[in-house]
Each structure stands twice: as structure tokens, then as C-alpha cells.
Amino acid sequence: xxxxxxxxxxxxxxxxxxxxxxxxxxxxxxxxxxxxxxxxxxxxxxxxxxxxxxxxxxxxxxxxxxxxxxxxxxxxxxxxxxxxxxxxxxxxxxxxxxxxxxxxxxxxxxxxxxxxxxxxxxxxxxxxxxxxxxxxxxxxxxxxxxxxxxxxxxxxxxxxxxxxxxxxxxxxxxxxxxxxxxxxxxxxxxxxxxxxxxxxxxxxxxxxxxxxxxxxxxxxxxxxxxxxxxxxxxxxxxxxxxxxxxxxxxxxxxxxxxxxxxxxxxxxxxxxxxxxxxxxxxxxxxxxxxxxxxxxxxxxxxxx
DNA sequence: CAGTCGCCCTGCTGGC
DNA sequence: TGCCAGCAGGGCGACT
Numbered sequence: 559x560x561x562x563x564x565x566x567x568x569x570x571x572x573x574x575x576x577x578x579x580x581x582x583x584x585x586x587x588x589x590x591x592x593x594x595x596x597x598x599x600x601x602x603x604x605x606x607x608x609x610x611x612x613x614x615x616x617x618x619x620x621x622x623x624x625x626x627x628x629x630x631x632x633x634x635x636x637x638x639x640x641x642x643x644x645x646x647x648x649x650x651x652x653x654x655x656x657x658x659x660x661x662x663x664x665x666x667x668x669x670x671x672x673x674x675x676x677x678x679x680x681x682x683x684x685x686x687x688x689x690x691x692x693x694x695x696x697x698x699x700x701x702x703x704x705x706x707x708x709x710x711x712x713x714x715x716x717x718x719x720x721x722x723x724x725x726x727x728x729x730x731x732x733x734x735x736x737x738x739x740x741x742x743x744x745x746x747x748x749x750x751x752x753x754x755x756x757x758x759x760x761x762x763x764x765x766x767x768x769x770x771x772x773x774x775x776x777x778x779x780x781x782x783x784x785x786x787x788x789x790x791x792x793x794x795x796x797x798x799x800x801x802x803x804x805x806x807x808x809x810x811x812x813x814x815x816x817x818x819x820x821x822x823x824x825x826x827x828x829x830x831x832x833x834x835x836x837x838x839x840x841x842x843x844x845x846x847x848x849x850x851x852x853x854x855x856x857x858x859x860x861x862x
Numbered sequence: 863c864a865g866t867c868g869c870c871c872t873g874c875t876g877g878c
Numbered sequence: 879t880g881c882c883a884g885c886a887g888g889g890c891g892a893c894t
Contacts, residue, residue: 559887588872619888638872639888653872683871685888727865736889743889833869835887 560635562707562741563784565619568641571622572614574585575643576677581606581625582659591639591655591681592701596633605629605690606658618707618740622691630694634688634703635752639679647673653682707741708778718772722762729765729773730758730837742777745813746784748838750776752812757844758837763848783809812838 560568584603586592595602605839612625621630621641642651649696679688691698702738706713718739722732732738733747742750753776756769789808810837811821815838816829825842 634888636871636889681871682873684885685871725864731866734888832864832885834885838884 559637559743559745561743561746562619565621565635565783569614569616569621570593572641576660577614578612579660579662580608580610582661583607585657588655590684591679591687592689594687596804602690608632617697617701618704618736620701620704622694624694628694630698631667631688631690632691633688636681638682638683639681639686642678642680644678651680652680653680655681657768674709688706694754704736705738706741708774709781715774718768718774722770722786723765725762727758729756729762732752732762744835746777746780748813749780749811751844752840753780755843757839759844760847791835815840
């Protein structure tokens with residue numbers, strides 16, 4: 559379940575091993591991961607063949623590789639996607655979906671006679687996918703609706719605070735809304751909320767500015783900590799571009815910790831169902847907001 | 863039109 | 879032992 563830090567680790571791997579190389583033959587082994595490419599698998603392959611990879615970019619959980627054609631290879635890892643750089647003779651992974659041959663030298667250059675390499679998209683559950691965007695000059699239009707992420711230098715904190723406080727949705731739902739802030743998934747949302755001592759069910763409109771700033775600070779802190787450890791993952795499905803698995807679960811304070819004592823106060827971490835998934839929080843440090851009723855004495859608050 | 867819901871996928875786990 | 883429900887969950891189409 560890669561979130562921003564894991565995707566950033568993959569981006570760095572692509573930058574080191576794929577940028578500066580040329581794509582050769584492209585083989586689509588399963589149609590689903592290219593479903594977003596409306597021209598179909600053959601069109602996808604044709605647009606990539608013989609193209610030079612110029613850069614590796616990321617916004618939130620999306621990655622893209624601008625090409626010398628002006629197009630870009632756009633990708634999302636979904637839940638279980640991996641991008642691996644492998645020697646061509648390495649056996650196929652069980653869930654190999656797309657194979658992209660690589661040629662040419664990546665700076666600073668390989669030794670002569672190096673083995674041919676492949677970029678492989680491996681994805682068990684196929685929530686992720688690849689597509690060719692016809693406009694790789696800036697942010698691909700397909701992801702124009704994705705907001706900047708908290709590690710983007712141009713992310714506007716004040717704008718984010720205002721956007722959250724305008725919304726009546728629950729805070730966690732807002733954190734997961736990639737149109738408001740990108741890169742946050744279920745794990746980092748729960749961790750940031752725990753660190754900020756805020757319950758994710760609090761409506762955005764009822765939060766103080768300092769609360770929103772605090773949770774944003776904690777989102778950044780937890781992401782930077784994960785990045786410092788080379789990316790986080792909590793199951794073996796996530797592997798970085800070199801095929802190296804990242805693990806970081808010792809650092810989890812809330813996510814997946816149901817029944818374990820809160821590290822701050824000792825109260826057992828609670829799990830609740832939320833948006834057809836799970837939320838974990840400390841019932842003492844992150845108290846559930848009191849339910850406001852219309853009969854409450856003139857508080858002027860809106861019932862949820 | 864903002865907000866919410868359900869579906870897409872596969873594989874693992876737990877209960878009977 | 880075998881079967882099946884439940885669970886994991888990002889993103890988007892569809893609906894209110």
C-alpha cells in the first residue's frame with residue numbers, strides 16, 4: 559500500500575536507473591493495468607517504443623516519466639504495484655503485467671558489456687496501472703485534478719487550512735481526498751491524526767486553524783520519517799525500484815494497533831470501520847467529538 | 863455541485 | 879480438509 563514516501567522512493571530509483579535510457583520493446587501481459595490508456599495496449603506500446611526517458615516526476619502517489627516525444631509514461635502503483643528494474647534474463651515475476659525493455663546508458667554509465675535491463679510493472683491486485691499521456695511537458699492533464707502534496711515546495715499551507723475549514727466532511731476523509739492534498743493514504747492519515755491528537759471524525763468546519771496546521775505538520779513529519787528510512791511498507795507487496803522491500807512498521811503508533819496500549823496514555827487503540835476500511839485511533843488522546851443535537855442550548859452548531 | 867457510496871481486483875486468513 | 883465470507887484499499891464512476 560504505497561503512499562507518498564514509498565512512491566518517492568520509487569521515483570528516486572527511476573531517476574537513478576531509468577532516466578537517460580531508451581525504452582525498447584514494450585510488452586503488455588495483462589490488459590487491466592493499461593485500462594486508462596484509451597488507445598489500447600498496442601497504441602500504448604507503440605507510443606513508448608524507442609523513446610528516451612528524460613526525467614522522473616511525482617505528484618502525490620502518481621509518477622510520470624517525460625519522454626523525448628513530448629509524451630509521458632504515467633503510472634500509479636495502486637495497492638500492490640511495483641516498478642522493478644531487472645536484468646532481462648531474470649525470471650518473470652508471478653504478477654508481471656507490463657515489460658519495458660531498456661537500452662542505453664544511465665548516467666554515470668554502466669560498464670561495457672552490461673546485461674540488458676527491463677523496467678517491469680508488477681501488480682498483484684491491479685488497482686494500479688500505466689498509461690501514456692500525450693502531454694508530458696508539465697503535469698499530465700490526466701492528473702490535473704490531483705492537488706499538490708505536502709512535500710511540494712509550492713504547497714500552500716494557508717490555502718490547505720482554509721480548504722479544510724470550509725468542508726463539512728470528516729477530517730480523515732478530507733486528508734484522503736487527493737483533490738485537497740495528495741499523497742496521504744489510510745496509514746499515514748491515522749498516524750498523523752494520532753500524532754496530532756485529533757479524531758478523524760471531526761468535521762472540517764469545526765476545527766481550529768491550529769488543529770489543522772498541527773495535523774499538516776504531523777503529516778509532513780511522519781512522511782519525512784518514513785522517507786528517511788527508505789520508504790514504508792507494511793506488507794511484502796511493496797518493493798522499490800531495485801526490488802528491495804521496505805519495512806517500517808515498528809514506527810506505527812495507531813494503524814494496525816487495535817487493542818495495543820497507546821504509547822502516550824496506555825488506553826487500548828480502537829478500530830472502527832470507515833469508508834469500507836479501517837481507522838485506528840486512541841480513544842483517550844483522540845476523543846470522538848461529542849454528538850451535537852439540535853436541542854443543545856443555542857450553540858449554533860450544525861448536527862452532523 | 864459538493865458529498866458520499868460502491869465497485870474494481872487477488873490472495874490470504876479465520877471460522878465452521 | 880474444504881469452502882466461503884471477510885478483509886486489505888486508491889481512485890473513480892455513479893448517484894443523491
